[in-house]
Amino acid sequence: MNAIELRQIHVHVQQKHILKGIDLTVEEGDFVTLLGPSGCGKTTLLRTIAGLQKLNEGTVVISGNKVADGNLAYHLDPAKRGVSLVFQSYALWPHMTVFDNVAFGLQVRKQPKAGIRKSVMAALDKMRIPELADRYPGELSGGQQQRVAIARAIVTSPSILLLDEPLSNLDAKLRTEMRAELKRLHRELGTTIIYVTHDQHEAITLSTKVAVFFGGELVQADTPRELYRHPRTLQVADFMGSSDHPLNRVEGMCRTSGGECTVSTALGSFRLAGMDDGAEEAAAVVLTVRPEDVVLHETRTAGSIPVKVEDVLPAGGETLVRVAYGQEKLGARVIGDPDYAPGRMLYASFREERINLYDRETGRRLETGVTTITPILEEIHR
Numbered sequence: 001m002n003a004i005e006l007r008q009i010h011v012h013v014q015q016k017h018i019l020k021g022i023d024l025t026v027e028e029g030d031f032v033t034l035l036g037p038s039g040c041g042k043t044t045l046l047r048t049i050a051g052l053q054k055l056n057e058g059t060v061v062i063s064g065n066k067v068a069d070g071n072l073a074y075h076l077d078p079a080k081r082g083v084s085l086v087f088q089s090y091a092l093w094p095h096m097t098v099f100d101n102v103a104f105g106l107q108v109r110k111q112p113k114a115g116i117r118k119s120v121m122a123a124l125d126k127m128r129i130p131e132l133a134d135r136y137p138g139e140l141s142g143g144q145q146q147r148v149a150i151a152r153a154i155v156t157s158p159s160i161l162l163l164d165e166p167l168s169n170l171d172a173k174l175r176t177e178m179r180a181e182l183k184r185l186h187r188e189l190g191t192t193i194i195y196v197t198h199d200q201h202e203a204i205t206l207s208t209k210v211a212v213f214f215g216g217e218l219v220q221a222d223t224p225r226e227l228y229r230h231p232r233t234l235q236v237a238d239f240m241g242s243s244d245h246p247l248n249r250v251e252g253m254c255r256t257s258g259g260e261c262t263v264s265t266a267l268g269s270f271r272l273a274g275m276d277d278g279a280e281e282a283a284a285v286v287l288t289v290r291p292e293d294v295v296l297h298e299t300r301t302a303g304s305i306p307v308k309v310e311d312v313l314p315a316g317g318e319t320l321v322r323v324a325y326g327q328e329k330l331g332a333r334v335i336g337d338p339d340y341a342p343g344r345m346l347y348a349s350f351r352e353e354r355i356n357l358y359d360r361e362t363g364r365r366l367e368t369g370v371t372t373i374t375p376i377l378e379e380i381h382r
């Protein structure tokens with residue numbers, strides 16, 4: 001059974017159309033991240049699932065039960081949805097000890113005292129903080145408070161855990177540590193987790209599935225690998241990259257005949273097999289390749305083009321080498337610390353299966369059904 005099914009969710013807040021027709025299926029045990037820039041509607045969607053935000057259209061089904069239906073103005077109470085929400089701000093009660101903060105949800109349900117003690121200590125153990133039980137939130141670090149907030153969310157054994165940017169208030173080192181903790185927790189509990197972040201690195205590290213949002217629309221929901229390797233739009237491709245290693249974009253023209261397409265660019269030509277018969281005769285396209293998929297060679301190899309080193313930016317274990325082929329600039333991400341002086345001539349080739357092609361006008365990936373794109377650079381530049 002699916003853990004969550006969202007169908008055609010529309011949410012308006014103060015006459016602003018915030019969520020625009022969201023369809024998303026979350027399977028049991030998934031770790032799904034809602035990813036996108038600030039203001040794209042991630043928190044609003046999480047609150048809609050939790051029942052803290054009413055929807056105008058569409059349905060939310062949790063564990064097979066319909067909990068919201070916009071057309072019937074039906075919204076099940078948040079407490080009855082079987083979900084637990086952890087806020088970005090932790091929202092711990094400052095006048096209560098850690099134990100009481102975590103116990104609160106069980107006390108409200110009037111569970112027996114001995115059972116409560118056992119469940120609270122089990123949750124604190126899971127978060128590796130049993131020694132903090134008698135402290136007050138004001139006596140804890142940010143990372144410890146975050147652990148308490150998560151312990152409070154898991155103590156009731158919810159079937160679904162909703163986490164809203166839970167690591168954003170932590171410093172970089174603690175964030176990395178807590179990421180590993182969340183991954184462990186997900187593995188141990190097997191709970192379905194929906195996680196909100198604007199950090200693509202975090203999304204890729206943690207998730208089984210990532211849903212990318214822009215402007216209230218869900219653009220692509222996929223495994224982290226698919227999303228990184230085959231982004232559906234140029235916008236997603238850019239967002240999934242890192243600002244230190246921006247995506248390489250090369251403009252060109254795509255000409256199709258007989259199910260085969262030749263893309264001509266300033267770097268040379270590429271051949272794609274398996275184009276749809278209905279594909280455009282000639283279309284302006286953008287070819288993309290990530291810097292780690294540009295391979296530099298010191299001597300000429302098959303399918304490579306001669307390039308001139310412009311800049312070398314070492315970053316410890318890896319180096320970004322910026323090269324030029326005529327007017328086209330390319331970034332290559334190289335493991336290690338190569339000693340390339342600016343002006344030196346090298347040869348560049350691409351990992352063909354990692355090249356993507358987009359319609360320049362719409363920004364949509366050309367769904368060619370091909371798995372490989374063959375560069376025919378050599379023929380051009382011999």
Ligand SMILES: Nc1ncnc2c1ncn2[C@@H]1O[C@H](COP(=O)(O)OP(=O)(O)OP(=O)(O)O)[C@@H](O)[C@H]1O
Pocket residue numbers: 013014016018036037038039040041042043044045198
């Ligand atoms: N109560 C509200 N009143 C008015 N506008 C709101 C309200 N809540 C959200 N919005 C607007 O809805 C849009 C989506 O907000 P939301 O918080 O869901 O985005 P987000 O993607 O989670 O952003 P962030 O990463 O900054 O938290 C934003 O433009 C925001 O200004």
